[in-house]
Amino acid sequence: MNVPTMADMMAxxxxxxxxxxxxxxxxxxxxxxxxxxxxxxxxxxxxVDFAVLGTxxxxxxxxxxxxxxxxxxxxxxxxxxxxLNAYEVKTIVTCDPHSFNTFKNEYPSLGGNYKVYHHTQYIxxxxxxxxxxxxxxxxxxxxxxxxxxxxxxxxxxxxxxPRDLIRRLGVKPTEMKRHKSTALCCGAGGAQMFKEPExxxxxxxxxxxxxxxxxxxxIIATGCPYCNTMMxxxxxxxxxxxxxxxxxxxELIAEANNL
Amino acid sequence: MEKYVSxxxxxxxxxxxxxxxxxxxxxxxxNIKLGKDVDRSDRKPERWKNMAKIAxxxxxxxxxxxxxILHVVVYVGFILINMEVLEIVIDGLFGTHRxxxxxxxxFYGFLIGNFEVLAFLVLVAVxxxxxxxxxxxxxxxxxxxxxxWPKNDGNIILYFEIVLMTLFLVMNATxxxxxxxxxxxxxxxxxxxxxxxxxxxxxxxxxxxxxxLHIIGILxxxxxxxxxxxxxxxxxxxxxxxxxxxPKGQLTNLESVTNEVKMMMDPDADPYAMPADGAEEEVPEKxxxxxVTDLNWVQLMNSYTCTECGRCxxxxxxxxxxxxxxPRKIMMDTRDRLEEVGKNIDAxxxxxxxxxxxxxxxxxxxxxxxxxxxxxxxxxxxxxxxxPLSIIMDMRRYLVMEESAAPQELNMMMxxxxxxxxxxxxxxxxxxxWKDE
Ligand code: SF4
Ligand code: SF4
Numbered sequence: 001m002n003v004p005t006m007a008d009m010m011a012x013x014x015x016x017x018x019x020x021x022x023x024x025x026x027x028x029x030x031x032x033x034x035x036x037x038x039x040x041x042x043x044x045x046x047x048v049d050f051a052v053l054g055t056x057x058x059x060x061x062x063x064x065x066x067x068x069x070x071x072x073x074x075x076x077x078x079x080x081x082x083x084l085n086a087y088e089v090k091t092i093v094t095c096d097p098h099s100f101n102t103f104k105n106e107y108p109s110l111g112g113n114y115k116v117y118h119h120t121q122y123i124x125x126x127x128x129x130x131x132x133x134x135x136x137x138x139x140x141x142x143x144x145x146x147x148x149x150x151x152x153x154x155x156x157x158x159x160x161x162p163r164d165l166i167r168r169l170g171v172k173p174t175e176m177k178r179h180k181s182t183a184l185c186c187g188a189g190g191a192q193m194f195k196e197p198e199x200x201x202x203x204x205x206x207x208x209x210x211x212x213x214x215x216x217x218x219i220i221a222t223g224c225p226y227c228n229t230m231m232x233x234x235x236x237x238x239x240x241x242x243x244x245x246x247x248x249x250x251e252l253i254a255e256a257n258n259l
Numbered sequence: 260m261e262k263y264v265s266x267x268x269x270x271x272x273x274x275x276x277x278x279x280x281x282x283x284x285x286x287x288x289x290n291i292k293l294g295k296d297v298d299r300s301d302r303k304p305e306r307w308k309n310m311a312k313i314a315x316x317x318x319x320x321x322x323x324x325x326x327x328i329l330h331v332v333v334y335v336g337f338i339l340i341n342m343e344v345l346e347i348v349i350d351g352l353f354g355t356h357r358x359x360x361x362x363x364x365x366f367y368g369f370l371i372g373n374f375e376v377l378a379f380l381v382l383v384a385v386x387x388x389x390x391x392x393x394x395x396x397x398x399x400x401x402x403x404x405x406x407x408w409p410k411n412d413g414n415i416i417l418y419f420e421i422v423l424m425t426l427f428l429v430m431n432a433t434x435x436x437x438x439x440x441x442x443x444x445x446x447x448x449x450x451x452x453x454x455x456x457x458x459x460x461x462x463x464x465x466x467x468x469x470x471x472l473h474i475i476g477i478l479x480x481x482x483x484x485x486x487x488x489x490x491x492x493x494x495x496x497x498x499x500x501x502x503x504x505x506p507k508g509q510l511t512n513l514e515s516v517t518n519e520v521k522m523m524m525d526p527d528a529d530p531y532a533m534p535a536d537g538a539e540e541e542v543p544e545k546x547x548x549x550x551v552t553d554l555n556w557v558q559l560m561n562s563y564t565c566t567e568c569g570r571c572x573x574x575x576x577x578x579x580x581x582x583x584x585x586p587r588k589i590m591m592d593t594r595d596r597l598e599e600v601g602k603n604i605d606a607x608x609x610x611x612x613x614x615x616x617x618x619x620x621x622x623x624x625x626x627x628x629x630x631x632x633x634x635x636x637x638x639x640x641x642x643x644x645x646x647p648l649s650i651i652m653d654m655r656r657y658l659v660m661e662e663s664a665a666p667q668e669l670n671m672m673m674x675x676x677x678x679x680x681x682x683x684x685x686x687x688x689x690x691x692x693w694k695d696e
Binding site (some may be wrong): 001003005022024026027028033036037040052053054057058059061063064065066067068069070071072074075076078079101104105106109110150151154155156157181182184185187189190192193194195196197198199201202203204206207208 | 505506508510512517519520521523524546574576577579580581584626629633634636638640652655656657658659665666668669672673676681685687688689690692694696
């Protein structure tokens with residue numbers, strides 16, 4: 001794949017229109033890497049002039065902050081801001097709602113001011129600007145339900161944008177009983193992703209997947225690599241992995257467009 | 260002289276009732292002020308709007324339609340019927356009877372008529388509430404933290420309302436003049452026949468008794484508030500006004516940390532520099548919260564405002580899956596500890612004497628704190644703008660930055676971030692490998 005880095009761009013004296021922040025999951029996690037590649041394919045199709053930081057990218061510090069380590073968070077934030085500002089980055093897009101939230105809400109007061117997009121917002125903008133269309137035949141009529149990531153939904157009130165995209169896919173969407181502002185968390189946030197859950201009688205992702213199964217879907221769509229992991233594990237727990245796939249909206253769009 | 264006995268008696272209980280209430284309100288304000296400063300003086304128009312919408316308009320209540328609409332009935336009824344209290348106070352102090360009935364004429368009948376209808380509706384709503392709590396046993400009223408006083412408190416309020424509303428209607432039903440005038444006795448005319456065989460004196464005694472009990476009941480209720488979840492009928496207003504207006508996902512950046520991190524990252528800073536004159540005595544600021552006095556005053560006000568309705572807990576993913584964490588309990592614990600600190604100050608002439616206790620561990624366990632996914636469902640659901648998540652985060656900060664007491668796996672995650680810029684143990688040099696796979 002042709003994925004230019006900011007350093008490459010700089011060497012050629014060029015400034016891309018947007019920085020794609022890949023995030024840790026999108027860079028290292030095998031499942032999430034597929035989302036990353038799908039999004040890059042979309043960016044290519046829409047002829048977006050983008051770049052990544054590559055090996056200069058580091059953790060945003062979100063997980064450390066939510067675990068209570070404000071020191072580590074601010075060290076990460078200031079280091080990242082130094083690099084981003086040195087490259088004169090103005091616009092950032094990311095497939096990770098946690099990075100999206102941190103950049104948008106927590107970096108500004110530390111000196112990092114950027115226009116920040118979640119990838120569903122960016123894709124929507126590409127469509128609105130006439131740079132991208134969704135053909136929509138491949139997924140026609142499939143039963144789909146969308147799981148709201150907490151850090152996109154409640155945390156930042158982005159509920160409609162991902163749904164706008166889903167409506168363009170020609171699928172048959174059904175809402176779960178708990179959706180939008182009442183959506184149940186997948187269980188990954190607040191640094192839970194990196195630890196065993198406390199004692200209880202159920203795992204959160206199992207409960208959330210049950211919500212999804214009640215809509216009898218073929219596809220569970222989401223917009224967060226961590227939700228993706230949690231829901232995928234939940235589907236396996238319910239022994240439904242043969243009937244149901246968990247997909248990111250970027251993957252669905254890439255699929256619809258035969259990318 | 261004898262003529263004035265009842266007026267004087269009335270004045271005495273009125274002053275005592277209000278006086279005790281004022282004393283408690285002052286204590287309440289003092290306790291809230293034990294919290295750290297936080298600036299909520301910005302965006303005033305939005306704040307007023309929030310207060311009008313959420314506290315006055317109760318628009319978040321109706322997210323759950325049944326309890327929401329019933330609550331609106333009780334709330335509107337309660338406020339409007341209490342306008343009657345003005346008349347009661349004047350009558351009581353000056354020995355008049357229904358002082359407003361003459362000057363207001365038929366409008367008086369209209370007012371009281373409406374009050375009667377409202378009183379009846381309130382009665383019905385309150386009985387349904389009681390049924391939901393005790394017979395239907397709606398789950399959120401039966402969590403563990405609701406055992407004992409919180410459960411009784413919920414019911415006592417309902418009994419209070421039942422008694423007050425009944426007294427109001429009986430008082431009107433046994434007021435022979437009022438019934439004869441036939442204006443505004445919309446509901447009480449149906450109660451009046453119950454007293455048919457009674458003599459005029461007996462009716463008068465019942466009417467007077469109901470009248471006295473009604474006003475004494477109201478004063479008792481006023482003073483009950485401070486000890487009850489019912490404080491929210493007052494605090495809902497400042498609480499929604501001062502609520503956080505930023506996106507829910509935004510966590511504060513600790514300024515004290517910013518200063519230290521800047522120092523550490525500044526290549527010109529001299530780590531061995533002597534502190535500036537006068538700064539030597541400075542105690543390094545404590546990071547995060549282990550006790551109520553480490554929280555800010557809005558968080559403390561939140562705790563007094565909490566209605567213990569449990570909407571937060573019933574939408575909390577951790578609680579729904581059997582974890583110990585309950586955001587409602589976080590708020591109740593904060594209030595209980597704050598009360599304890601307040602009493603300590605009262606007992607020690609205005610000075611807090613260390614009591615070997617704190618909010619962390621003695622009230623809120625670590626297990627609860629680590630179970631939170633920071634999903635904001637509790638913040639979203641709270642009908643009066645309480646933010647339990649902010650307290651959880653401040654306490655995690657204390658655990659990690661002051662005690663280095665994070666769960667082992669989180670320590671590993673943080674070490675990885677420090678060493679290789681990712682929560683997992685992958686080399687930063689491999690960050691871009693995905694593009695060729
Ligand atoms: S933010 Fe934490 S306490 Fe609040 S609902 Fe979510 S998991 Fe529960
Ligand atoms: S914090 Fe809010 S939602 Fe939770 S119990 Fe208290 S008032 Fe109800």
